[in-house]
Amino acid sequence: MGRPNWVPAGTDLDKPNAARVYDYYLGGSHNFEADREMARRAIELWPDLPAIMRSNRAFLRRAVQHVAEAGISRFLDIGSGIPTFGAVHEMARGIRPEARVVYVDRDPVAVAHSRLLLADDLLSEVVEADLRSVEDLLARPEVAELLAAGEPVAVLLVAVLHFITDDDEPARLVSTLRDALPPGSALVLSHASMEGRPDQAGPHQDLYRRTPTPLTMRGRDRIVELFDGFDLVEPGVVYLPEWHPDNPEGIGPHPERMSGMAGVGFLR
Incomplete structure (x- = not known):
């Protein structure tokens, strides 16, 4: 089988990649057997993992x-992965056809992968930058241009801050972004959390310590603190399925099984 046209030349298809593994969890098609094998091993250790990923993506859409x-109509998606299955630009343009998106990973x-997929999209940009070097990220021309117009921008930090393991660093990073908006x-x-399932926090974090991307699960109070300077949209910081659900009856009796909390706030 030939190399798909969205795969950059020189890509090692026998080595799993976290962004493509995530695409597999979501039911997407931008992944390979090495990615699927890594996902299957992870699911053996944590059977809820695909459901958690889908719940997180559903929150992003809402x-x-x-x-x-x-x-x-301007979006800065930090830690975006590959914008394939239910990408931000597609979601946003269903309401705002003029929506501009800068993807950062x-x-x-x-x-x-992203640059190939979005090569013909004149309203989307892709930037290679690290949230941990937030000043450098903000100085990138694509990001600076997005912010320079003075129009409101939605910063998306979806399932990314739990990969910042220094406990004080997430608040600094978010406040730096806030001050530039x-x-x-x-x-x-959204953020992985031990709320509701404290007995699982240790095993979940142990699982990720075996990967190149260890995570730190945090409690609701610490996640709420990240919204300093923003007015939280009701119902505040809640379990992933509870934030503005499409069908409140479909949340189920145990939303805490999704092991993540989420919220949206507007700059004061």
Whole structure:
């Protein structure tokens, strides 16, 4: 079988990649057997993993639609992975056809895939940068241009801050981003949490310590603190399925099984 046209030349298809593994969890088609094998091993250790990933993606969709309906048409998606299955630009343009999106990821494989996929999209940009070097990220021309117009921007930090293991660093990073935002901007955030399942926090973090991307699960109070300077949209920071659900009856009796919390806030 030939190499698909979205795969950059020189990509090692026998080596799993986290962004493509995530695409597999979501039911996407931008992954290979090495990615699927890694996902299957992870699911053996954590059977809820695909459901958690899908719940997180569903939150992203609802949050993007919410801020787009509020009038925002500029999006900065940090830690974006590969914008394939239910990408932000597709979600946003269902409401705001003029929506501009800057995708940011530190993984060069994800960035290369993304640039090929979005090569013909004149309203989307892809930047290779690391959130941990937030000043450098903000100085990138594509990001600076997005912010320079003075129009509100939605910053998306979806399932990314738990990979910042220094406990004080997430608040610093978010506050730096906040201070660079135009008035009326929004923060869309989800974060792995031990709330509701404290007995699982240790095993879940142990699982990720075996990968190149260890994570730190945090409690609700610490996640709420990340919204300092933003007015939280009701119902505040809640379990992933509980944030503006499409069908409240479908949340189920144990939303805490999704092991993540999420919220949206608008800049004061």
